[in-house]
Amino acid sequence: MRRYDSAAITRYYRLRPWRAIWRTVSILWQFIGFLLGLKWDDWTQQSETYKPKRAAQLRHILTRLGPTYIKVGQALSTRPDLVRKDFLDELTKLQDQLPPFPTPIAFAIVEQELDRTIDEIYAEITPQPIAAASLGQVYRARLKTGQEVAVKVQRPNLLPTLTLDLYLMRWASGWLAPLLPLNLGHNLALIVDEFGTKLFEEIDYLNEGRNAEKFAANFADDPTVKVPSIYWRYSSQHVLTLEWINGFKLTDMQKIRESNLDQDALIEIGVTSGLRQLLEYGFFHADPHPGNLFATADGQMAYIDFGMMDQLSQEMKETLVDAVVHLINKDYVELAKDFVKLGFLTPDTDIQPIVPALETVLGNALGQNVRDFNFKTITDQFATLMYNYPFRLPAQFALIIRSLVTQEGLALSLNPDFRIVDVAYPYIARRLLTGESPALRRRLIEVLLKDGKFQWQRLENLISIARSDDHFDILPTAQLGLQYLLSEEGHYLRQQLILALIENDRLHTEEVQRLWNLIKDDIKPAQLFNAAIGALTDLSAAGATSLLPSVAALIKPPSHQSKAQSKAQSTSATRLNHSSL
Missing domain, CATH: 1.10.510.10 (Transferase(Phosphotransferase) domain 1)
Structure with missing residues (x-):
């Protein structure tokens, strides 16, 4: 076989049941012996004495069982928060210290x-x-x-072992599904198939x-x-x-x-x-x-x-960015909708009861360091949710989660106190501020606007977070932002920014001053002038004409009547923007 085919594998081993039975007995025998050994150590109060022996025993069991179980051990070897140190030291040897063939x-x-x-x-x-x-x-x-x-x-001769293990895992998924937390059993067979497909690609x-x-x-x-x-x-x-x-x-x-x-x-x-x-x-x-x-x-x-x-598809990438933005903004209604788009919830799910539960679970998770903010912590908090709500794990996300947890475990092993959010947030903020694609620029608008109002504090937070990244240069970002504001695509954000500046019949200079204080150490006036010239160079005559109403709004503060009209225009534009998003 060159490609994974679960139906063909099932047909093959159904005609050879003795192979499946013998493999199952072998797996159970080895793990039962290991568990009985741990219990015996507890009963005889010799657990500490025999820890190194039991850790080595587990590594030998996984090695004897072959590549499928070795990969499980490799994943566990990156999780010092899940596996105690004596076992961790032995499982680490599964990464590249396995017995060679001649x-x-x-x-x-x-x-x-x-x-x-x-x-x-x-x-x-x-x-x-x-x-x-x-x-x-x-x-x-x-x-x-x-x-x-x-x-x-x-x-x-890898194929016989891989196909037999995958067949048994798929068979076990049928009766194991109801016993698993987090609704993993909803499509557990699909997860096994995804793993099988990747194993066949790997060989x-x-x-x-x-x-x-x-x-x-x-x-x-x-x-x-x-x-x-x-x-x-x-x-x-x-x-x-x-x-x-x-x-x-x-x-x-x-x-x-x-x-x-x-x-x-x-x-x-x-x-x-x-x-x-x-x-x-x-x-x-x-x-x-x-x-x-x-x-x-x-x-x-x-x-x-x-x-x-x-x-990942382009749609899934954009939805993941959406989920990060909504998590940063603590917009749990939209986050629940993202779960639907990603396949964690079915389209017919009533998300209203789920929203407060998501807020409870995720509300305080973002400020924790890497040891606290890990998938085990979140999974433990989600456990009750998954029993009460119809969450499921899409097959493709099994690999994503595996990738994330192993990288997270690696960060833990290098520095248990390292804050992942200190790296992840600046990256997200930098991408949103540079807005290299229309999709990201739409998401930046979503971050900066709420209920049709410009959120000055969010812009300050984004710039502050992005500046914590040594690789972030505010000047090219300022030029890109200016080009966007002066473009036809930036008409809506430009309109909202003008309205925010003259909101309540006064110029909001305090907010602008705060933003300037935030970036003034990184930008010299001459550099800012050059960035403005660069942005204006790309401005077409049509674009310049479209700016005139906005400039007029700054020169002549709106009357009560015009303010009402502006509010109506803002509401209309907000609806239009939401529909386009």
């Missing part, structure tokens, strides 16, 4: 796949793998042309190579993110040759200190690149555990292993 078998696979001998391909290659993972192992080599490369060779190394090149193209403008080049001439479905990365794992604190790297800066790169994957490109790394992420001596973060990736 090198002669690996070299035979390379020669068969590439139709050349090892000596014909490589000037030198390590006699033993330098790392072994769940699906393959890696050798360090040098090509005849001199480039230093990593040679990734897939484990033999196709040609697909992984294409993913790596697409990922590299997305981050071509980001010098902090490194992606290895692919050597297609020396790659196939089961062998992948890629650029060697000189670096060390992000969890190697000693190497990070010796290299004088800033831990918080590394976390910022990871969080920001994760947000860009989800909200800008929609193409994200779904397996970012520490074995797949490296730091380089010059402070870059290198991504490797692009087998498990996923792509």
Whole structure:
């Protein structure tokens, strides 16, 4: 099989029930023995003495059970908030310290796949793998042309184990669903299918190579993110040759200190690149555990292993941005509607009873540090909600959540007190303020306007948050903002800004002064003048004509009658804007 097909797998194992029965007995036997061992340690009051032994026992069980269970262990190894330290140290070994398969078998696979001998391909290659993972192992080599490369060779006969485990997981989902919290069972089979689809993609190394090149193209403008080049001439479905990365794992604190790297800066790169994957490109790394992420001596973060990736639609990306905006604004009615669009609630769900519950759960979550603001905390708080309301987990979001929790766990391991919101908020604010697309500009309007009134405080907050990012330059943003305000597209926001400036028959100079005090240290008058000239240069004659009514409104404050008319126009424009959104 080249692609995952649940129906074909089911047909195959229904005709071979003894295989499924034997595998089930094997899995249960090993875990029951482990649990009985833990209980025996409690009964004999020797839990502390045997902790290292039980942790190693769990790692060996997952290793013996194969790649599916190894991946579960890898995910748990990134969660110090969920797994106690003695077990965590052992599970971390599942990332790249698994038992290798014999090198002669690996070299035979390379020669068969590439139709050349090892000596014909490589000037030198390590006699033993330098790392072994769940699906393959890696050798360090040098090509005849001199480039230093990593040679990734897939484990033999993976399909029988993967298909049998997926069949049992799908079968178990039928009777396990009612027992699970958070309504996970609503489409648990779809989640298993999504996982199966990604596993099959992951064991196709040609697909992984294409993913790596697409990922590299997305981050071509980001010098902090490194992606290895692919050597297609020396790659196939089961062998992948890629650029060697000189670096060390992000969890190697000693190497990070010796290299004088800033831990918080590394976390910022990871969080920001994760947000860009989800909200800008929609193409994200779904397996970012520490074995797949490296730091380089010059402070870059290198991504490797692009087998498990996923792509979000443009609509889903925009809805995710909507959800973030509504969460920042604490607009829980619109947030509930976002849950419907994302598939967490069905379209016929009555969201009114859900809104106060969302406010209760999420209301105080945003100000917490990374140890408190994690998915376990939110999931625990959501547990009662999920029993009382028809929430469900869309299949695609299983991978998104896995990606987020592993990156969150990595941040925890680097610095438990690091505040994720300190990185995420400036990124969101910067994207909204620069407004590089019409969709983002519409969302900026949504942030700045409420009930047809301009929200000065929100603009101040956005600028303050964005300025906390060292990479944020207010001057180009000011020029972009001015260009937008002077454009035809910015007519509505321009009108609302004029109305806000002359609201209640007075010029609101205090708000403008506060904004100026916020940015004056970053902008010199000459620079501001140049930015204005740059914006006006792009202004057409038609655009200039459209500005005249707005300028006239500033010159001549409105009478009571005109104020009423302005209010009516504002209401009309608000309705129009809401309909366009």
